[in-house]
Amino acid sequence: MADALPWQQQVWRQLAGRSQHAHAYLLHGPAGIGKRLFAERLMALLLCQAPTGMQACGQCKSCHLLAAQTHPDHFVLEPEEADKAIRVDQVRELVGFVTQTAQLGGRKVVLLEPAEAMNLNAANALLKSLEEPSGDTVLLLISHQPSRLLPTIKSRCVQQACPLPSLAQSLEWLAARLPQIPEEARRELLALAGNSPLRAAHLHEQGALEQRAQVVEGVKKLLKQQAGPSQLAESWNAVPLPLLFDWFCEWALLLLRYQMTGDEEALGAADMQKVLPYLAGKASRGAVLDIQAWLLEQRQKVLGKANLNRVLLLEALLVRWASLPGSR
Template identity: 75%
Template sequence: MAEVFPWQAALWQTLAGRAQHAHAYLLHGPAGIGKRAMAENLMAALLCRSPQDLKACGQCKSCLLLAAGTHPDNFVLEPEEADKAIKVDQVRELVSFVVQTAQMGGRKVVLVEPAESMNLNAANALLKSLEEPSGDTVLLLVCHQPSRLLPTVKSRCVQQACPLPSEAQSLAWLATALPQSSEEERVELLTLAAGSPLNAVKLNAQGVREQRAQVVDGVKKLLKQQVAASQLAEGWNSIPLLQLFDWFCEWAQLTLRYQLTKDEEGLGLADMRKVVQYLADKSGQGKVLAIQEWLLAQRQKVLGKANLNRVLLLEALLVQWASLPGQG
């Protein structure tokens, strides 16, 4: 059974305690705060024949089938490949499931995650099922970026923002999840994960602190003209492209913020503070704004799964970054 996290307790009581359920829920919020776990718990409770204290019993035939991944009245829709789109043929298969009669005489429950990965045709194919699901069917859509969902999809669901944990709640949970890490490391991981504790665990498994150290070292050498942009772009092959753009977007924003405020408390993580101050002092504000605009535009392309030449894109980024110091 998926975990109901401490910061979800109030929402869980509200959702699971409903006497009647909506035909479609849109659970949305930043990645890594436990939305999928919330949806899986609700799915299990809705399918369970003998729920106890709002949760699935874990012992009835329905629960055992769900745990085995063979429940006939459960349908999970995900991209066929990681970071790819959910295609229209996949949604048509879901629609066929929805119109069938429940084989175990209870509800049918559909889980879609991430909902924003449906391409346009797939999203349109889902609309009728969202509006008029057949029989006692509940659709649970999990979404990390609701701005990328069609308004027609959102309007057919009960939209439920999922709570973000406080820093204290996140660090307390991470102390249990990552007992081998020091408190300082957990704070750094949580910062790199933008406050999402589950993402912090994923990033730790990915070796994000080592990746960050590699990138920071490369940026410092680039600005000192000790390494070429092309060499760095080739050397960062194992680091996720979106993560790189997130970091550079953040550094551009921090540079601009320091130019405007001179607030030394707002310089981000310690590893780049001196670099941010240096760039803020030596770069024209117009150049910082221009690279920030370019970074955001390229980040959208990365998010949209555009067919990009990774090395050339990173090289273009690093050439611009190296040219920031100096007026003009």
């Protein structure tokens, strides 16, 4: 098992050094800062039959079974498909696992990510396991948005905020992970990822810089009436909805800030630094506030895994965006 990420060392010593462990931990913080790696490392330590200090030994039967993903006393629960909800029948399977006796005679460990992906029925089904611990079981819940969790879920867990890396730590980690791309591209990825280095690496794998360039070019064509909402909505089919709504929410916020302050140093990434002042001069503040409220509402639906018609949603977004210049 790899060492803790540099920015996790202190929290690792706090949790791994405990002589007795809580029944459930909630590891929370922004996506892409290494919470899953931390939880997997803690799972390995909790299951290890011969830990050395605060590390799993990597050599015992338990460690070998975990490395092969065949350990009978570990359970990983996540959405069956990316960006889908965790369903109640999945949680019932977990509850069945928790009630069983550990086959290797030690602990049972559950890793659940992301906890906010549970729908209401699934979250309520999990509560029983949190309220009535069964044997020596430890639940590791990972959340990128703890505000979306039921208060009753949070109150039954030891909540652990996971630290964010410094910019220097993020750049150093990213340079080691992506040495083949220029430093400027790594900085752009990190900015898009909100300084979450693992998310930046994932964005690179997704082709996010290329997708961002495509979207920005599309927005410029939309405002010049060189492309229509339907055409653009179709052409952005490969761009993840959460990314699109993150970018448009950010642009609406920057637009509003510029209208209020005129601060050209606070216009965000270079790719929209000419577009936003243009829009700010053409759009009414009321229209910007309206589209910002609409974007935030739709973004919550996207993050909440609502069953949305993607093309219609993007068309609605682009129709509203195209109407901004004439709203003053």
